[in-house]
Amino acid sequence: MSTAVLDAPIAAARAAASPALSAGQRLALKYFLAAMVLFLAQTAFGLLAGLQFIYPEFLFGVLDFNVNRMVHLNAMIVWMLYGFIGSIYWLVEDEAGTELVGARLANVNFWILTAAVTVVVIVYLVVQVGSGTRASIWLINEGREYIEAPRWADIGIVVCMGVFFYNVAATFMKGRWSGISGTLVLDLIALAGLYLAGMFYTTNLSVDQYWWWWVVHLWVEATWEVLVGCIMAWGLMKTLGARRSIVTTWLYIEVALMFGSGILGLGHHYFWIGTPEYWLALGGFFSALEPIPLVAMVVHAVYDAGRHGFRSNNHPALAWLIAHAFGNFLGAGVWGFMQTLPQINLYTHGTQWSSSHGHLAFFGAYATIVIAFIYIALQKWRGDVWMSAGLPDGGWKWKWSLGLQCVGVMGMTMAMLIAGYEQAFVERAMGGSTWQAYFEGQTQPWFIQAMYWRMAFGVVMTAGMLILFWDLLTIGRNETRPAKDVHAPDEV
Amino acid sequence: MSDTPWWASQDFWRKCAIFVTAFMAVILIILTFDTVDAITSGSDRVPAYDVINYRIGYEFDAERNMYAPVIGGEAPLFATMHTEEEARALVDLGKLTVQAKNCMNCHTLLGNGAYYAPDLTKAWLDPGWGNEQSRELLMTLFLTDPVSNARTFGTNRRMPDLGITDEEARGVIAFLKWLSAVDTNGFPHGFEPLPQGGP
Numbered sequence: 001m002s003t004a005v006l007d008a009p010i011a012a013a014r015a016a017a018s019p020a021l022s023a024g025q026r027l028a029l030k031y032f033l034a035a036m037v038l039f040l041a042q043t044a045f046g047l048l049a050g051l052q053f054i055y056p057e058f059l060f061g062v063l064d065f066n067v068n069r070m071v072h073l074n075a076m077i078v079w080m081l082y083g084f085i086g087s088i089y090w091l092v093e094d095e096a097g098t099e100l101v102g103a104r105l106a107n108v109n110f111w112i113l114t115a116a117v118t119v120v121v122i123v124y125l126v127v128q129v130g131s132g133t134r135a136s137i138w139l140i141n142e143g144r145e146y147i148e149a150p151r152w153a154d155i156g157i158v159v160c161m162g163v164f165f166y167n168v169a170a171t172f173m174k175g176r177w178s179g180i181s182g183t184l185v186l187d188l189i190a191l192a193g194l195y196l197a198g199m200f201y202t203t204n205l206s207v208d209q210y211w212w213w214w215v216v217h218l219w220v221e222a223t224w225e226v227l228v229g230c231i232m233a234w235g236l237m238k239t240l241g242a243r244r245s246i247v248t249t250w251l252y253i254e255v256a257l258m259f260g261s262g263i264l265g266l267g268h269h270y271f272w273i274g275t276p277e278y279w280l281a282l283g284g285f286f287s288a289l290e291p292i293p294l295v296a297m298v299v300h301a302v303y304d305a306g307r308h309g310f311r312s313n314n315h316p317a318l319a320w321l322i323a324h325a326f327g328n329f330l331g332a333g334v335w336g337f338m339q340t341l342p343q344i345n346l347y348t349h350g351t352q353w354s355s356s357h358g359h360l361a362f363f364g365a366y367a368t369i370v371i372a373f374i375y376i377a378l379q380k381w382r383g384d385v386w387m388s389a390g391l392p393d394g395g396w397k398w399k400w401s402l403g404l405q406c407v408g409v410m411g412m413t414m415a416m417l418i419a420g421y422e423q424a425f426v427e428r429a430m431g432g433s434t435w436q437a438y439f440e441g442q443t444q445p446w447f448i449q450a451m452y453w454r455m456a457f458g459v460v461m462t463a464g465m466l467i468l469f470w471d472l473l474t475i476g477r478n479e480t481r482p483a484k485d486v487h488a489p490d491e492v
Numbered sequence: 493m494s495d496t497p498w499w500a501s502q503d504f505w506r507k508c509a510i511f512v513t514a515f516m517a518v519i520l521i522i523l524t525f526d527t528v529d530a531i532t533s534g535s536d537r538v539p540a541y542d543v544i545n546y547r548i549g550y551e552f553d554a555e556r557n558m559y560a561p562v563i564g565g566e567a568p569l570f571a572t573m574h575t576e577e578e579a580r581a582l583v584d585l586g587k588l589t590v591q592a593k594n595c596m597n598c599h600t601l602l603g604n605g606a607y608y609a610p611d612l613t614k615a616w617l618d619p620g621w622g623n624e625q626s627r628e629l630l631m632t633l634f635l636t637d638p639v640s641n642a643r644t645f646g647t648n649r650r651m652p653d654l655g656i657t658d659e660e661a662r663g664v665i666a667f668l669k670w671l672s673a674v675d676t677n678g679f680p681h682g683f684e685p686l687p688q689g690g691p
């Protein structure tokens with residue numbers, strides 16, 4: 001991303017925006033814009049990778065599947081992290097009741113991080129692979145799913161996260177603490193600390209994967225869940241005027257349930273990687289409990305929304321928050337649960353089942369809430385304008401983009417689930433997972449058709465995403481009505 | 493809010509959250525010590541690297557009710573007996589190559605990774621290599637030139653030429669042989685290895 005891409009819209013906005021945004025909020029907008037650019041990259045490379053299942057000749061030897069998939073996944077992880085960082089910068093001053101401590105440093109930090117991400121992606125695309133040396137792992141890519149970033153970039157990311165963390169924690173220290181901010185800061189420490197578990201090399205693949213899952217699982221099924229819980233709590237207060245004492249209590253309940261099940265739920269990845277047999281029981285048991293906090297979150301969101309008669313000051317944001325609650329429950333809770341018992345996972349492990357679950361969970365739990373937050377931010381940026389019922393165009397853009405994306409992801413998920421079922425039977429249960437059995441699975445009609453359906457729904461999803469961008473660029477632009485006031489008199 | 497029952501109070505749930513998190517984290521740390529010990533190479537579950545000097549089988553273990561690797565008699569890799577140090581260096585080269593060439597964004601290893609190509613956990617034992625005598629040669633040829641040696645079973649989904657050298661291929665093969673000897677609690681289930689000579 002060049003400077004111009006980001007600066008032009010932001011400068012234009014600065015001129016247009018009426019209520020002065022705080023330093024943290026201006027920074028948040030940059031993170032959100034970069035996040036959306038990466039979201040676009042994610043889907044583009046997802047479509048390329050998906051096409052290669054159908055046309056294996058396509059870009060063969062030029063941009064191979066592994067490269068496309070790596071960019072698909074890294075763009076996703078980074079855009080979501082950008083979305084979280086942006087959301088936190090957005091709310092930190094409001095929540096702390098004071099100005100951001102190191103606004104200048106935070107800005108420099110954004111540009112360094114973004115430049116590093118750009119270099120990493122260019123190296124992925126141009127250099128692609130290296131020779132079997134440590135230098136390749138330091139400079140090109142680490143070859144470990146989701147955290148492929150070469151070691152130099154790992155170190156850079158840790159430093160940037162440190163600067164971010166300092167900014168957030170010091171701002172709360174200068175201002176005031178709350179239940180939400182306390183939870184958030186502790187969670188950020190854990191989140192950053194876990195990344196370190198992925199920053200070493202070992203010959204032993206079992207040890208490698210043991211720690212690799214600490215990063216991946218303890219991120220998405222523990223620390224990220226709590227992080228979005230904090231963001232959600234703040235979001236419900238802002239969009240609905242929910243009471244602070246209620247959202248804070250719910251947040252604690254969610255933390256207790258999420259960490260209570262998710263920390264040892266890690267064991268559902270320790271069934272087959274060489275780790276001892278006791279993980280079959282432990283992992284199966286605790287991960288089977290993980291849907292409980294996700295149900296609690298749905299109850300919480302729907303209860304709060306219902307209690308306020310769905311009267312929100314920001315309809316698109318509220319709709320995406322509800323989509324988050326259900327998406328999280330379905331994608332993580334239901335789709336995760338389906339394959340989490342070892343008796344089942346023995347056959348579904350490493351098939352399209354996993355991919356089916358991965359798509360619905362990441363989209364449902366994390367893409368949704370970042371988008372919700374961007375709507376919250378845009379509303380203020382465009383001048384704290386009306387975003388409830390009765391938008392000039394009837395709000396068709398946000399409604400269609402939400403609908404198309406949800407239908408698209410759900411369709412892809414179902415297609416992959418069917419493919420996964422077939423794979424579990426043919427490749428795993430009947431064929432014993434040999435080279436030949438693998439291809440027997442890949443050539444069944446059910447599988448081949450599913451790959452076409454995945455592409456079709458991927459296009460639907462992409463269309464929804466493009467409409468989303470259009471809506472984000474235009475919503476509230478010419479609006480003159482002020483935002484609806486939702487704050488109950490007893491608001492703290 | 494003085495009429496809030498204790499079980500709905502913020503204070504109660506804050507304490508709960510802290511206690512539960514701390515408790516689970518401590519359990520995980522304790523288990524980690526035990527597990528890391530159990531998966532350090534040279535343990536019962538994860539063999540030492542010089543296991544590449546021996547014949548490796550995969551059989552159903554009725555007592556455990558799952559498939560498990562069986563370490564047999566001497567069967568040196570590339571007709572050379574390796575010391576533990578030499579074996580470690582070779583497997584290490586293989587592991588580095590696997591990471592640097594990004595195999596896991598097409599394949600799964602131990603079932604984790606990508607789903608575009610076969611699982612490699614038992615690739616060393618795959619019936620596709622014919623028999624024990626042809627295996628090392630066919631694997632080397634395949635890894636160094638997967639395009640000319642493609643099989644693809646009618647799909648045309650080929651593995652690209654990743655520029656793997658002969659030396660790196662030997663490392664990868666050693667790594668895959670070692671990997672096939674890791675006790676994975678019966679994953680993959682029902683896998684029948686290629687025919688190998690006596691013990």
Ligand code: HEM
Pocket residue numbers: 145220221268269287288290291328331332333335336337338339340341345348349350351354355357358359361362365603604605
């Ligand atoms: C938002 C939360 C979650 C996200 C984003 C998520 C995402 C993922 C992803 C991407 C994978 C594939 C990993 C790979 O590439 O190897 C995965 C695997 C898995 N997930 Fe989740 N997950 C979430 C929550 C859950 C929950 C709550 C459960 C259980 C109830 C669960 C159960 C599993 C299992 C059993 C696997 C292993 C699949 C296999 O054996 O191949 N997940 N998850």
Ligand code: HEM
Pocket residue numbers: 042043044046047048049050051069072073076354355356358359362363367409454455457458459461462605606607608
């Ligand atoms: C635009 C449509 C999309 C297409 C065509 C697509 C396609 C793909 C393909 C082909 C893979 C590789 C799966 C394999 O190894 O066999 C993949 C992996 C993945 N994609 Fe997508 N994708 C799309 C959108 C998304 C979205 C919106 C998300 C989440 C927000 C997402 C999250 C993931 C995840 C988590 C994985 C790893 C799954 C695993 O390892 O189990 N994708 N995608």
Ligand SMILES: [Fe+2]
Pocket residue numbers: 217221265266268269
């Ligand atoms: Fe997990």
